[in-house]
Structures are given as structure tokens and as C-alpha cells.
Amino acid sequence: AQSVTQLGSHVSVSEGALVLLRCNYSSSVPPYLFWYVQYPNQGLQLLLKYTSAATLVKGINGFEAEFKKSETSFHLTKPSAHMRDAAEYFCAVSDRGFGNEKLTFGTGTRLTIIP
Amino acid sequence: EAGVTQSPTHLIKTRGQQATLRCSPISGHTSVYWYQQALGLGLQFLLWYDEGEERNRGNFPPRFSGRQFPNYSSELNVNALELEDSALYLCASSVRAAFYGYTFGSGTRLTVV
Numbered sequence: 001a002q003s004v005t006q007l008g009s010h011v012s013v014s015e016g017a018l019v020l021l022r023c024n025y026s027s028s029v030p031p032y033l034f035w036y037v038q039y040p041n042q043g044l045q046l047l048l049k050y051t052s053a054a055t056l057v058k059g060i061n062g063f064e065a066e067f068k069k070s071e072t073s074f075h076l077t078k079p080s081a082h083m084r085d086a087a088e089y090f091c092a093v094s095d096r097g098f099g100n101e102k103l104t105f106g107t108g109t110r111l112t113i114i115p
Numbered sequence: 116e117a118g119v120t121q122s123p124t125h126l127i128k129t130r131g132q133q134a135t136l137r138c139s140p141i142s143g144h145t146s147v148y149w150y151q152q153a154l155g156l157g158l159q160f161l162l163w164y165d166e167g168e169e170r171n172r173g174n175f176p177p178r179f180s181g182r183q184f185p186n187y188s189s190e191l192n193v194n195a196l197e198l199e200d201s202a203l204y205l206c207a208s209s210v211r212a213a214f215y216g217y218t219f220g221s222g223t224r225l226t227v228v
Binding site: 106 | 221
């Protein structure tokens with residue numbers, strides 16, 4: 001079964017610094033990969049997704065992620081952190097193919113922005 | 116366009132009671148997914164419904180059940196509530212194609228006392 005591992009349950013960066021949130025997947029074939037963000041007391045919002053087009057995917061709020069098959073990674077980055085980026089971020093994976101639409105989520109990374 | 120709506124927002128129940136949570140998907144979405152988000156445990160997959168049928172089920176006991184109605188709305192029922200069922204229950208909807216991803220509702224906070 002596919003799975004994702006998020007390295008670091010908590011990440012703190014200074015405002016204006018680079019944000020890097022790590023995600024590695026485990027799947028026998030290149031899967032679909034997603035990043036979601038969850039603000040306090042809210043549901044999850046889709047940031048971006050990889051579906052086998054370009055390996056560098058741009059999302060909302062200035063975030064992007066790069067699919068690296070050789071490293072089985074899909075790390076999320078943002079060049080300059082803003083206070084509003086403080087939230088919890090989840091990486092998720094889904095196998096391709098009809099009947100495999102279920103998303104499996106990582107355990108999440110809580111991002112704190114230091115003023 | 117209305118998003119995924121869940122009701123109620125908060126629910127307090129006593130141990131042993133039953134809870135019913137409701138979800139209305141985005142118009143045009145046929146799939147509804149339920150996840151449990153308990154403190155410190157991430158998102159655990161509960162159930163997936165599509166076109167009125169249960170398509171997949173997570174590793175939860177049978178007292179977690181649900182259904183999907185002809186209008187694609189869904190309800191999740193939790194019987195014989197236990198304290199550890201206290202969690203945020205998230206509903207998501209999508210068209211039946213994995214690469215679209217899900218749209219989530221804001222969740223129902225269930226507290227069992």
C-alpha cells in the first residue's frame with residue numbers, strides 16, 4: 001500500500017526565510033501526490049498536486065513542490081515565509097487507476113513562523 | 116459555488132450514545148470520503164462512498180458506519196461511543212478521479228464525555 005512520510009512534525013522558520021517541508025512517498029509506481037494546508041479549526045485546503053505533468057508544481061500562496069522519482073520525494077518549498085503561512089501541512093498520496101482514489105495522508109508538519 | 120458543508124459543527128455526546136454526522140458535497144461530486152483527525156494521530160481514513168455504494172473502508176470497528184444518499188450527501192454514524200472517539204471528523208468530496216484531489220469541509224468536532 002502507498003504511504004507518505006513527513007520528516008519533522010514541527011518546523012520553525014523566521015519570517016522571510018525559506019520554508020522547506022519534507023515528504024517522501026512509498027509506492028511501486030509513480031503516484032499522485034498532494035500537499036494540503038490546515039489552518040486552526042478549519043478543514044484542509046489543497047495547495048498543489050503532482051499528476052505526472054511537470055515535475056515542478058506551483059501552487060497557491062507562493063508554494064511549490066518538486067517531484068523527484070530518484071529520491072521518492074515531494075518536498076514543499078516557499079522562498080520567503082510570511083506570518084500567515086503558520087499552519088499544519090499534510091502530504092498525501094493516491095495510487096493511479098480507477099478504484100484507487102483514496103488519499104493516504106502523512107502525519108503532518110506544523111509550521112511556525114518566527115517574527 | 117457552495118463548498119463541502121458539514122453539520123453539526125460541534126457535537127457533545129455521552130459514552131455509549133450514538134452520533135450522526137452529516138456532509139453535503141460540492142455539486143457534481145459523486146464521491147464522499149470520511150476521515151477522523153484525533154489529536155496527535157493525523158488523518159485516519161474511515162470510509163469512502165461513491166454513487167451510493169461503500170467503496171472502501173479504513174481500519175475502524177463496525178460501529179463506525181455510514182451511507183450515501185441519492186443526492187450524494189452522506190452521513191456517518193458512530194454507535195456505542197467511546198471516549199477515544201473524540202476527534203475532528205472531516206468529510207471531503209471529489210469527482211471519481213484521483214488526480215483531482217479532494218475538497219474538504221470544515222469538520223465536525225465530536226466530544227465524548
